[in-house]
Amino acid sequence: MNTTVATKFTDLNLIQPLLDRLKELDYKLPTPIQAQAIPSVMQGHDLIAGANTGSGKTASFALPLLQQVYELKKDKADNTSNKGNFVKGLILVPTRELAKQVSDSIKSYANHLNGAVKTVCVFGGVSINPQMLALRGGADIVVATPGRLLDLISSNAVKLDKVKTLVLDEADRMLSLGFTDEINELLALLPKSKQTLLFSATFPEQVKALTKELLKDPIEIQLQSADASSLVQRVFTVNQGQKTALLAHLIKEHQWQQALIFVNAKNGCEHLADKLSKRGVFVDVFHGDKGQGARNRVLDAFKAGEIDVLIATDIAARGLDIEKLPVVINYDLPRSPSDYMHRIGRSGRAGEVGLALSLIDHEDYHHFKVIEKKNKIRLEREEVEGFEVDQSLIPKLDKPMAKPEGTGKKKRKKKSDQTPDVWLNGTDSE
Structure with a gap:
């Protein structure tokens, strides 16, 4: 992997619609995690990325995922576009509020993609029917809490066998005991050949041991610091x-x-x-x-x-x-x-x-x-x-x-x- 760290968003090989949106959002320079993670994701690597909260981790996976999906949809050889209730990118998160926040960020970054990327957010505590309707015809990116996603799968509202990229946000929580059964059930439904990205502020040793079974030759980025000057x-x-x-x-x-x-x-x-x-x-x-x-x-x-x-x-x-x-x-x-x-x-x-x-x-x-x-x-x-x-x-x-x-x-x-x-x-x- 190229060890040169990008200093500008234009160095990250992002497509122009994403760069235009970042400029509108006043994103001046990539944060350290963005500068290192985005190229790795776009090159197709599995990734373990640890960085402090508030360091820009969401954009680190959202931007390259949007670009991958957008370019895949433009490829006429892609036979998963708009055919069935399939998903290309799946992002799993531990809480309902985080699901909505991540989904809102992705939709914001996609503002200049002219509706080409369909993002659906699903979580419990609300009626499942609107989420089932939203998933008709499939989705490019689904942001989900595990329990509600399993409910939707059991209702045949969505299928995971075409997922190309899996993201576990707050990965240490997602791989903890509280989610073990649900995550294992979901992993069994995902294709073996896929890109897997783990993002979190902390990676305890017991979680690091589990990642060996999930990822293939991952690139590891660790930028956590207990001494954030701010x-x-x-x-x-x-x-x-x-x-x-x-x-x-x-x-x-x-x-x-x-x-x-x-x-x-x-x-x-x-x-x-x-x-x-x-x-x-x-x-x-x-x-x-x-x-x-x-x-x-x-x-x-x-x-x-x-x-x-x-x-x-x-x-x-x-x-x-x-x-x-x-x-x-x-x-x-x-x-x-x-x-x-x-x-x-x-x-x-x-x-x-x-x-x-x-x-x-x-x-x-x-x-x-x-x-x-x-x-x-x-x-x-x-x-x-x-x-x-x-x-x-x-x-x-x-x-x-x-x-x-x-x-x-x-x-x-x-x-x-x-x-x-x-x-x-x-x-x-x-």
């Missing part, structure tokens, strides 16, 4: 039982216009929302028990800035692109260390300044050390004035540091000082 990570220690009070204090003091708070369970969202409302902080919740229409409305309102604080489970941790989200807060630490990176990646996207806070009491110390070790990071423990911790409960190696800048009643730094107080102010199966 994202500041901080850890605040607090006594057990005082997390909610500290959270309410931080929200009120810094008046965040948008804050995304992660908890581990659906009922935890409602419980925390109730406790915050009693402290005068009004929030909304986002989890799998909400109907799809309600989920869409909440997410759209949060993206539009109509909701200041959103409490969510990890269905919001995968791939969702919320422009200029200033702060993400781990109220509960994620159970999986890899999910830590996915959560905090909702902020500081595409070079924007972001802040990721984790609130930990003494029972969280050991688990956070595991998260640090797995992600090759080490963060100072800080405490907020008025919420000092009981020192007798803190392990010796994890003594908290001095009060952080911007959280107590200290003299504020100038705006020009790029210190952390700048940022303090400012999965479905179906």
Whole structure:
């Protein structure tokens, strides 16, 4: 493979309609993952691509896939075009919201292809009938959650035996235990001869072992970094039982216009929302028990800035692109260390300044050390004035540091000082 990395989109051999659209979208230069992945995909290689959230992974597979399908349709020798309910490109994602987001991006990139590429998005939680109608005559690209896709296959609405390219977005989640049966069932329906592309922000060792069975001589691109300069990570220690009070204090003091708070369970969202409302902080919740229409409305309102604080489970941790989200807060630490990176990646996207806070009491110390070790990071423990911790409960190696800048009643730094107080102010199966 050519090791020269493209510095402009025109270096990537993309067709003019795609280049014109990228110019309209103000995509000035390819990101590192785009510069390395797009040529590999267009050359037909299988690919394992790891890069931080917000680094442009969707365009890395969407653009070459669109070009491949477009050129295939222009080839009169192609006998799969508009004949039966077949699919050429299949993109599997773990959540409904990510399915819609990826599909919308693909349709946007295809704006100047004059309707030549048919993209259909399918996921659960909504009526299956419109999706069946959309798949009549087949589709060039299908973006799907596994459960709903299997439902459509069982109804003979779509066939996978003509798929030429398979993409697993958020591949580490797609290859985890929660999706194993569904993914294996889908893989059995796909042709053996196909291009397979895996994209994710993290690739744990157990997932890397599985990729050997899925891919043939893959090219591997690993650009993950725990030290994204646009994202500041901080850890605040607090006594057990005082997390909610500290959270309410931080929200009120810094008046965040948008804050995304992660908890581990659906009922935890409602419980925390109730406790915050009693402290005068009004929030909304986002989890799998909400109907799809309600989920869409909440997410759209949060993206539009109509909701200041959103409490969510990890269905919001995968791939969702919320422009200029200033702060993400781990109220509960994620159970999986890899999910830590996915959560905090909702902020500081595409070079924007972001802040990721984790609130930990003494029972969280050991688990956070595991998260640090797995992600090759080490963060100072800080405490907020008025919420000092009981020192007798803190392990010796994890003594908290001095009060952080911007959280107590200290003299504020100038705006020009790029210190952390700048940022303090400012999965479905179906």
